[in-house]
Amino acid sequence: MVIETDILNFWDWLAVGSDERAPALLQFVVTIVVLALVGLLFGFLIAAVRHGPIAAGDLVYRVLRRAAGELFRISPRRVWALARLSVKESLRKSVLASLIVFGVLLVFAPWFLGSESREPVKLYLSFVMTASMYLTLLIALLLSTFSLPADIKSKTIYTVVTKPVGAHEIVLGRILGFTIIGTVLLAIMGAGGYVFVIRSLRHTHTIAVADLAEAKASGVQRGLSSRDMGHRHEATVDKDGHVDVQSAIGHWHDVAGEPENGAYVTSSPADMYRARVPIYGKLRFKDRNGADKDRGVSVGNEWGYRSYIDGGTSATAIWTFDSLREEEYPDGLPLELSLRVFRTYKGDIERGILGSLVVVNPTTGLRSDIRTFRAQDFHIDEQTIPRKLPRRRQDMKPGLSEELDLFDDLVDEEGRVEIWIQCVEPAQYFGAAQADCYIRTRDGLFWVNYWKGLSGTWAQMVLIVCFGVMFSTFLSGPVALFATAGCFILGTFRDFIIKVATGGIEGGGPVEAMIRTFTQQNMTSELEAGGANALIETLDSPLKALMHGLVYVLPDFSSYSQVNWVAYGYNIPWNLIAQNLMAGFAYLLGAFIAGYLFLRSGEVAK
Amino acid sequence: MASDVVIETRALSKTYRDFWGRAKVRALKSLDLEIRQGEIFGLLGPNGSGKTTTMKLLLGLLFPTSGQALVFGRDASDVRKNERIGYLPEETYLYKFLTAEETLDFYGRLFDIPPQTRKERIDQLISEVGLDWARRRQLKEYSKGMTRRIGIAQARINDPDLILLDELNSGLDPIGVREMKDMILALKEAGKTVVMCSHLLADVQDICDRIAILHQGELKELGRVESLLRVADETQFRVRGMSQACQDEVQAVIARHEHELVEMTNPVSTLEDLFLSIVRDSEARPGRRARVETAEQSESVN
Ligand SMILES: Nc1ncnc2c1ncn2[C@@H]1O[C@H](COP(=O)(O)OP(=O)(O)OP(=O)(O)O)[C@@H](O)[C@H]1O
Ligand SMILES: [Mg+2]
DSSP states (O other), X not given: XXXXXXXXXXXXXXXXXXXXXXXXXXXXXXXXXXXXXXXXXXXXXXXXXXXXXXXXXHHHHHHHHHHHHHTTOOOHHHHHHHHHHHHHHHHHTTTTHHHHHHHHHHHHHHHHHOSOOSSHHHHHHHHHHHHHHHHHHHHHHHHHHHXXXXXXXXXXXXXXXXXXXXXXXXXXXXXXXXXXXXXXXXXXXXXXXXXXXXXHHOOOOEEEGGGOXXXXXTOOEEEEOOOBTTBOOEEEEOTTOOXXXXXXXXXXXXXXXXXXXXXXXXXXXXXXXXXBEEEEOEEEEEOTTSOEESSOBOOSSSOTTSEEEETXXXXXXXXXXXXXXXXXXXTOEEEEEOOEEXXXXXXXXXXXXXXXXXXXOTTTOOBOOOEEEEEOTTOOEEEEEOSEEEEOOTTSOTTOOEEEEIIIIISOTTSXXXXXXXXXXXXXXXXXXXXXXXXXXXXOOHHHHHHHHHHHHHHHHHHHHHHHHHHHTTSOHHHHHHHHHHHHHHHHTHHHHHHHHTTOSSSOOHHHHHHHHHHHHXXXXXXXXXXXXXXXXXXXHHHHHHHHHHHHHSOOGGGGOOHHHHHHTBOOOHHHHHHHHHHHHHHHHHHHHHHHHHHHTSOSOO | OGGGEEEEEEEEEEEEXXXXXXXXXXXXXXXXXXXXXXXXXXXXOSTTSSHHHHHHHHHTSSOOSEEEEEETTEXXXXXXXXXXXXXXXXXXXXXXXXXXXHHHHHHHHHTTOOHHHHHHHHHHHHHHTTOGGGTTXXXXXXXXXXXXXXXXXXXXXXXXXXXXXXXXXXXXXXXXXXXXXXHHHHHHHTTOEEEEEOSOHHHHHHHOSEEEEEETTEEEEEEEHHHHHOOTTOOOOOOSSOOHHHHHHHHHHHHHTTOOOOOOOOOOOOHHHHHHHHXXXXXXXXXXXXXXXXXXXXXXXX
């Protein structure tokens, strides 16, 4: 439910690409070229309006010729001086006040977050991470877009550009300076948020001895813990006085020692913060008649990536896992399911929809008996497949079954095994995606994962700074702010926009229809132009490429947000972080070049 | 020798336009100049005559509408020429949130000056412009003249070969003006080139080797100060302790030769001299109050 698209490994992502997206490297080159072209075009247009096209052409030519030499002359000392200046400027604007805002948010957060949530970890983590994200991005936006215009307005820029400072160094210094400020802010908010979550959710329960009831004949006592933070745990006390607290809402507690004042006191929550490391299988489907197919039934409320299987029929979602070795899973397969549930009638919401799970050997076709589970939307169901599984053969008497060994009988020679999942209740559906069923291996470190998650926010912040500074080289502060914010919003929906533009969305929404009509008109008018056809086409095609390029070059901001990964407790692969940082770097380069061209092709003193 | 030429403009023109490219002001019309190494060159002219425009064109802050400006043989829009240039803008545009030290350090870094040299130059310049006592204060607390002084220090941070000073003396007290004169002369000694514009003609006259006078963007006069200002058909005496008899006699002689006597008076010392002597005096004897001569006071004393 967190991972909506496939994550390619780094090199495939960078250089090979997949069916759905071009290799990142290509995209970066296009990005940088388009940004540079926009820079030049803009410089040309402004100059053409003011001095006529010939002078403008001359200007662009000179800027280009000079760019080749200048862009590579970067003095670290100069850039650092400019970066320090930006840092001092930011501090003077008292950006640290944003920390106070964050602090106040944290102080009041418990009021509106409440403590009764069924998934407090998810709630608190997403709150803290989202709050620090928006605050950091807002500060980055304000700082980066207003700084350069203010310098130009107050003419302090005169004393800077009359030093041997390249326009590119001015751009780079600013980006660096604001990145430093943003990083420090984010780090402080991140650390504060972390402490806040851990401290807010720390709790203990008491288990009153008087409330424990003897279970029949076993000598084991059962009971419920006290209600703290809106939940209780079931607890058992065996004959030796050993207390076992059951897991509830994603955590459990230890109890050490004897009861005090007639009650056991539990430890702080354990296993509350997770960074699951899932191993994914390959997903295929069988339709309602049991025939093989690629996808389930689309119910139209999800992207094509997730398909639905209908309940009460032979429709099945089959995950195939491979390279399983007995040594790694001596106690069985720790499977986790997070199926989406689509109800055509409401039923009992609390209970979840009944599903069945069968373990199948892909080579011999040997099947275990059906195991049932109840699936709830947005809920992770832990289903450990034990080593010994029962199987009832047709010829066996009722009540008897033989025992299969997971690794000896169900995992084949190559280490493959299939998990078949069906929805049992008729007229209800399960939504299944590749990432919805996985084997959970040893967890990663939660705090590492938390910071990994913030690294996505960090990359977003750097991108905002890059775009903000780039726009501020030729726009006034408020306009640059709107442009940058616009890029952020468009970039957040980038994939969607590209899909609409290229007709990649099935069924087609109103937007696509509009775009289609629009392009159709363009095509016909081109044909009607007759003789001038060729000329128009040659003029038009680079423009069209540019238009498409503009959307194409926007960073996919949504892919940088890893708040959900952390909040839902999934380990973020380093691979993904490397991809984000790499993409961030590409945009940095693009903004750097475009910013240079913008600054260089206009007069500083206007 | 061509390498001597520091600044060269060829038919340099600038027309300010509005956003839509409509011509608004023809600020500079076909200026031809050649300024050589070691010269102190004065740009004069009434307000709005194009002095600042010329400087901005030389620095590449503006692009010429036509013509060309070369500095050290490079086009004005080449950043590399800035290595050897110091510039003091018309008004001192500095970062108000920096202290004097930080300001100079910042600009020093922009010249890529290594730390040790930078520190030495900062100390030296701050004491030269007389701001030792305020070096750790933010510029927003500075008075206009103090800001001007730090602006001058800023323009000299890289020990420039060419220094462009726009309205150098604006905001400076007479001592400052004096010090700046001395500074400029010292720069000339060191073989630097100075281009300045000013309205204080007396100062320009004292120190400039050559001047150009602009009016409405056009070059009206260009030449060496002595030759421009020498009044060839008048003669001036200064005699100490001349008696009335002697004066009468001289007048008689002039009359006999049928020359016209234009003026014969006792010279008045300038206010500048008076100001300087008072300040020097009070620096030598701090704490002494000025003797205020009012009618009331002279009565009570008597
Ligand atoms: N940014 C501008 N836009 C339009 N016109 C301008 C601009 N800057 C200067 N001008 C005009 O150009 C002419 C020359 O201005 P400039 O600043 O060069 O004068 P100046 O000789 O430096 O005057 P001052 O002695 O007052 O400093 C003036 O008529 C002025 O109005
Ligand atoms: Mg001026």
